[in-house]
Every structure is written in C-alpha cells, then in structure tokens.
Amino acid sequence: MDEIGVVKTKFLQFDGLRLESGLYLSPITVAYETYGELNDRKDNVVLVLHALSGDAHAAGQDENGRAGWWDGMIGPGKGIDTNRYFVICSNCLGGCKGTTGPISVNPETGAPYGRSFPLITIGDMVNLQAMLVEKLGISKLHTVIGGSMGGMQALDWACRYSDKIKSAVVIAATARLSPQGIAFNWVGRNAIMSDPVAPFKNGALVDDNGKTGRGLAVARMIGHITYLSEETMEAKFGRKLTLRDMDGTTYSLEENDGLGGEFEIESYLQHKGSLFMERFDEDSYVIITKAIDHFDLVRQHGDLVSAFKNIAAKMLVISFTSDWLYPTSMSLAIVRALQASKKHVSFVEVDLPYGHDSFLVPQGMPNLTRIVRGFLKGV
Amino acid sequence: MDEIGVVKTKFLQFDGLRLESGLYLSPITVAYETYGELNDRKDNVVLVLHALSGDAHAAGQDENGRAGWWDGMIGPGKGIDTNRYFVICSNCLGGCKGTTGPISVNPETGAPYGRSFPLITIGDMVNLQAMLVEKLGISKLHTVIGGSMGGMQALDWACRYSDKIKSAVVIAATARLSPQGIAFNWVGRNAIMSDPVAPFKNGALVDDNGKTGRGLAVARMIGHITYLSEETMEAKFGRKLTLRDMDGTTYSLEENDGLGGEFEIESYLQHKGSLFMERFDEDSYVIITKAIDHFDLVRQHGDLVSAFKNIAAKMLVISFTSDWLYPTSMSLAIVRALQASKKHVSFVEVDLPYGHDSFLVPQGMPNLTRIVRGFLKGV
Numbered sequence: 001m002d003e004i005g006v007v008k009t010k011f012l013q014f015d016g017l018r019l020e021s022g023l024y025l026s027p028i029t030v031a032y033e034t035y036g037e038l039n040d041r042k043d044n045v046v047l048v049l050h051a052l053s054g055d056a057h058a059a060g061q062d063e064n065g066r067a068g069w070w071d072g073m074i075g076p077g078k079g080i081d082t083n084r085y086f087v088i089c090s091n092c093l094g095g096c097k098g099t100t101g102p103i104s105v106n107p108e109t110g111a112p113y114g115r116s117f118p119l120i121t122i123g124d125m126v127n128l129q130a131m132l133v134e135k136l137g138i139s140k141l142h143t144v145i146g147g148s149m150g151g152m153q154a155l156d157w158a159c160r161y162s163d164k165i166k167s168a169v170v171i172a173a174t175a176r177l178s179p180q181g182i183a184f185n186w187v188g189r190n191a192i193m194s195d196p197v198a199p200f201k202n203g204a205l206v207d208d209n210g211k212t213g214r215g216l217a218v219a220r221m222i223g224h225i226t227y228l229s230e231e232t233m234e235a236k237f238g239r240k241l242t243l244r245d246m247d248g249t250t251y252s253l254e255e256n257d258g259l260g261g262e263f264e265i266e267s268y269l270q271h272k273g274s275l276f277m278e279r280f281d282e283d284s285y286v287i288i289t290k291a292i293d294h295f296d297l298v299r300q301h302g303d304l305v306s307a308f309k310n311i312a313a314k315m316l317v318i319s320f321t322s323d324w325l326y327p328t329s330m331s332l333a334i335v336r337a338l339q340a341s342k343k344h345v346s347f348v349e350v351d352l353p354y355g356h357d358s359f360l361v362p363q364g365m366p367n368l369t370r371i372v373r374g375f376l377k378g379v
Numbered sequence: 380m381d382e383i384g385v386v387k388t389k390f391l392q393f394d395g396l397r398l399e400s401g402l403y404l405s406p407i408t409v410a411y412e413t414y415g416e417l418n419d420r421k422d423n424v425v426l427v428l429h430a431l432s433g434d435a436h437a438a439g440q441d442e443n444g445r446a447g448w449w450d451g452m453i454g455p456g457k458g459i460d461t462n463r464y465f466v467i468c469s470n471c472l473g474g475c476k477g478t479t480g481p482i483s484v485n486p487e488t489g490a491p492y493g494r495s496f497p498l499i500t501i502g503d504m505v506n507l508q509a510m511l512v513e514k515l516g517i518s519k520l521h522t523v524i525g526g527s528m529g530g531m532q533a534l535d536w537a538c539r540y541s542d543k544i545k546s547a548v549v550i551a552a553t554a555r556l557s558p559q560g561i562a563f564n565w566v567g568r569n570a571i572m573s574d575p576v577a578p579f580k581n582g583a584l585v586d587d588n589g590k591t592g593r594g595l596a597v598a599r600m601i602g603h604i605t606y607l608s609e610e611t612m613e614a615k616f617g618r619k620l621t622l623r624d625m626d627g628t629t630y631s632l633e634e635n636d637g638l639g640g641e642f643e644i645e646s647y648l649q650h651k652g653s654l655f656m657e658r659f660d661e662d663s664y665v666i667i668t669k670a671i672d673h674f675d676l677v678r679q680h681g682d683l684v685s686a687f688k689n690i691a692a693k694m695l696v697i698s699f700t701s702d703w704l705y706p707t708s709m710s711l712a713i714v715r716a717l718q719a720s721k722k723h724v725s726f727v728e729v730d731l732p733y734g735h736d737s738f739l740v741p742q743g744m745p746n747l748t749r750i751v752r753g754f755l756k757g758v
Contacts, residue, residue: 179612179644186645187600191570194593214573221566233558239675265558266565296618
C-alpha cells in the first residue's frame, strides 16, 4: 500500500472503568483508529498516544480530508511503517473526540457531565488503553509511543504494564511537570473557569446574550507560546506588523485603537485560539490538564528508581534542544533513573529549533523518523 | 535623616501633551512623589521610573503605612541615598495612580476615558516626565534610573533628552521586546478584552449581575510567571500541594472537584491575580502593555547605533542571569551599540536567581545597591 487513505474512527463500549480515585465511571466509550494489518502472531502492534489536544485520528485522512495529527510519522514506509506494523490510536479518557469525557451524557442525569466530570489521572487513561488493547485480542504490544502527555502515558505504560509491552518511546515528556508548567496550565484553566459566560460546548460558542466566552482561546494561546521556542518565534514572526484587527479587517497604525492584534504573532495566536474553540471542549481541557499536572511518578513511588523497578521494556527517551516546557533535563532525569535501575534505555537529544512542538511539526519528521524507525527495528 | 517616613503624593496640572501620534491630550495631571532635598545648584536630582504595575510611591510609607515599591533602594544611606540626592518618581502617563489615564475623566464626555483612551508610547511617558522636571525648575538630572518598562524609559530619556541628563541606569530592559514578550502581553490583553463582563474600574469588580470578570487577574498571572525564574519557582513552590480552593477553603484531595488550585504555585498566582484586580485598572493595563510592545528603537531610528548617536550621558546597563523575559542578550544588544557609538557605557550582569523581578525583590537589593551607589558617585 502506498497510502493509508481515508480512515473511519471506530468505537468500542465498556461497562465501566474503576478510576484511581476509587470512583466507577460507567459506561465508557473508546474512540480509536487503526492503520496497517494485524499479523497472525499479533505481535506487530504499535500503540500511539496523543498529546493534550490530540485525538484518535493520528494518520490518513478523515471523511473531510483532514490529515491525522501524526500523518508525517505513521504510514507506508514512514517512521512507523504501516506495511510492517498494526497501529492503534485512541482518544484519551476525558477527551472530547469520541471517548467518554465531559461532553458525554451522564446516565444519572441524562445531561452531559460538563464540569461535573470526575477528576482522572494519566493512569486512568492508560488503564482504559489497556482495556482497549485487550478487547482487540492483543496480549503484547511491540511499542507504545507518544509525545508530551502521550510520552507521560508511554512512561506510565512501561511502569504499569511491563509484561504487556516490548518497548516504549517517551518523547518530549517528563516524570513530573515543573511548577512553571503547572502555573501555565493553571492560568489557562483559570481563564476558562473564570469565564462568566455559560459554559459552551463543542461549536456552540455563544451564550443567550450573544456573548462569546474566550477562556478556552486564552488557555490555548498560553499553551501555544510555551510550545514554540523563542528562536522559532523570532524566525517566524519577529516584530512584524500585520495591521489586522481581531475580526480580520485591516487598518492603519494611525487608526489603531489599541485593541487589535497588530503584530503578526498576535494575529497568529488569535487565529489558533479561535480555531481551538471550534474544535475542543473547555471542560476536557480542564480535566486533561489537571491529569497532566498531577502525573508524578516520584510522588507515586517515592523516587524514580522505585517507579521503574518492574520495567522490562526497551526504552527510548527523546528530547529536543529548544523545548523549554519539557526541557532535556527532565528527560535526563528519566534516563538516569532507568540507568540506575539497570534498564535497557537509549536517549537522543534532537537538535531542532521548533520547541516542544518539534515532534509534531513537519520539519521535525526526517530526524524523528530516522530515530524511531531504527529503534522499532531493533526491538 | 534616618528614614523617609510618611510621604504624600503630589499633583501637577498641565494644559495638555502632544502625543507622538499627533493627538493633543488635554488636560493632564501628573502624580509624583519626592524624597530628599533639592540642593541649591539643583544638580542632585535622580528621576526614578517605574515598571508596568508601579506608581509614584517609590519609597517611604504612604498614609496607610504601605512601603514604596523601591523602598529597599531609595532612602537615607541606601543605593539611591536621599541624604545626597533629591529623588523624583511620577506615575506614568496612562497609569491609574493619579496621572492621567483611562480612569481619568474625558472632558469631552464627562465620563472616564476607559477603553477610548488614546494609544500612547514610551516616548509620550518620557515627554511628560520631562515636562514635570522642567516645571519643578530642574534643568539637568544627575540620573534617570528604572527597571523593565522603567529601563525602556531611561534608555529613551538618554536618546531623547541627551542634554538634560548626566547619566542613565537601564535595568532588566530592552531596546525592543521579543515576539515572545509581545505574545505574553497579547494573551493578557486578550483575557481582558474578551472579558464579557462590563469593564470594571478600580475596586468596582462586579457587574450588574454580580459576576466578576477576572481578565485582569489572568493577565497578571501570566505576567507573574514570566517575571519569576524557573529556579525560583522550583525553590519557592516546587510541586507542593496546599489543598486550598479558589475561595481559600481547604479540602482533601479526595473531595477535589478539579477546579481548585491545589498546588501552592496555583494559590500563589490566584492570590496575586486577585490583589492586582483590587489595585489596578484593566484599561491602563491594556494601554501600558501596548506602549511596551511598540517601543522599538530599531524601527524608530533604523538601527541602535543611529538611535544612540546623540547620547552624551554616562550609561549603566544591568541585566540578571535568571531573567528570561528580558534576557542578558537584550541588554548586550544595547551595550554593543553604545560601544560601537563610542559612548561611555558600563555593563553588569548580576547573578541572581529571581528572574526579571530581581531588581524589585529584597534579596536583590544588596547587589543592586552596591552597583548603583558606585555608579551614581562616579557620574
């Protein structure tokens, strides 16, 4: 096959999931996609784990022609070669793209959970992924791989299900987020939670008074700044002016009323924030960033060496030189603890200028493809 | 004198100010404070320039016992010794602490300017400071000194009024802000401007429906993250939990509904944001950050060497190792252009871990005092 082509998202139902908090969440739907063919021995499976704003649509085109979020990495002849591997990607628990989350209907009330959706953890997401894998009849994964929150999940998979994976690839991730990362997430959530407009849901952005709450857009814009490197911002935007107002109309500097986004970087962020409001749910954003903030293998296990003691998988840890949100030092903390535990670990710091987003942008694919392809073959 | 003691803010009226945009803003009030005594030759004057959220109350106590924002630096025997120097500090144009700004009444409408206040520049602020100095009968300043936006003003003073100053101290500043800095300011303004609550004014935080718009708090929290270093955040907060909700009540992790700020860094930011809402005006925040973003001596003069060609003052440029918002590289760009122009310039990079705020925090005062005192004596 030359191309993945059009892919349809599939759905699986489960009676429920026991959350780490003790609460039983029921029922549960998981949205997932698969690419490539499962071999007879069922030992060619790669589980791909998405980041905060991702979804099950990792590769190929959806019915509207939209490419998957990691289409540059997954496909025939690509880094994760679908001529060789059977690839699964599911929307995470708490998401808003088909898997049970705040926009799902709470059977007890008949209305969407909204802000009443229970707190979940990265571990809960991983446990649900494990249920999906089991239901698909797969007992051992060739690899789990993900970046950012997906990298946290890959690491958690290695700790939690050491007997169910042969290897794990942890990209631009951490065993626990820095206070600065928590702070940025908090301000984003604060913008959402302080939003006095009635919570809007997927596409319904305007309240009864015709007012739009832009809390989610503000949160996304903060995120975007932290995903980009200073270097990329300089190169891509610098201090260039666009003379475009928030509604897209052009104007001269003289008639500037001070409210427009006249720097290019402002228009860019505004645009990204608006797009995100159309495609994401604010309560999912709150729930998922909380899970990210609270992921802490040190708190959970006492220290990283203890956290990693049962790991049997071959581990690959990747960081990016320009990532200041999940800097190399965080990856090195993982690597050193794995080495101290005598685990099989490889580490690559990739010299790319695109910040935390380096694992997602097309410019990063050649480097990442080479590294991932080699590692998968060696497993 | 041992202490400055209680200080009262004074006010001066002007017919108006011709803004760089061409608009004539009229009338104008300037709020200012002075410390120490003007000598007979009127040559012992230090003009102190405040940062974004500062005001005229730089030293001593106000009537409520509140210490000035740079009380650690200004006073008898301190870095700027009021036994020797006559110190002036005024609230900047566009501010909300007595000098004409968005909360002032527009004589044409009889109502506060609010969001209709005209766009202003760092140059407009400096021009108004020059009018104040002249009105006080002072023809030449010993020094102009300021940090962050105050440092931009000190630099602008040196370019604009080379014959009116003997020296300038530019602390943690830049000749033009990075796109990342613009981006953070933009998101803050966006949080304010997107706030669907009727604009609140100084203390009146609640609209007709009893709803509070927290846009200004969100903007301030973003600012705070960028003013602190990662190192300070780690040392001060780390990943410690407080189990305090947004309203200050305590709760257990089990009953956590996901909306509270259970990390200490969250509670800290929340607190800082709330305090700021009580003491600052959102339209001033918009107007002043716009002025900061648009300050650009390169755009204005073609290049920095041209910008600095008329400078006659002795220049001192100070940066901090841990300041990632106005990093040392920005100070060095100023220093190198001054050197290329054969100007008298000293440069110190101070090794302090407190980020951009290093010039304001008490822990930074011993270092900064030594440097500033020595420079002022040498002028």
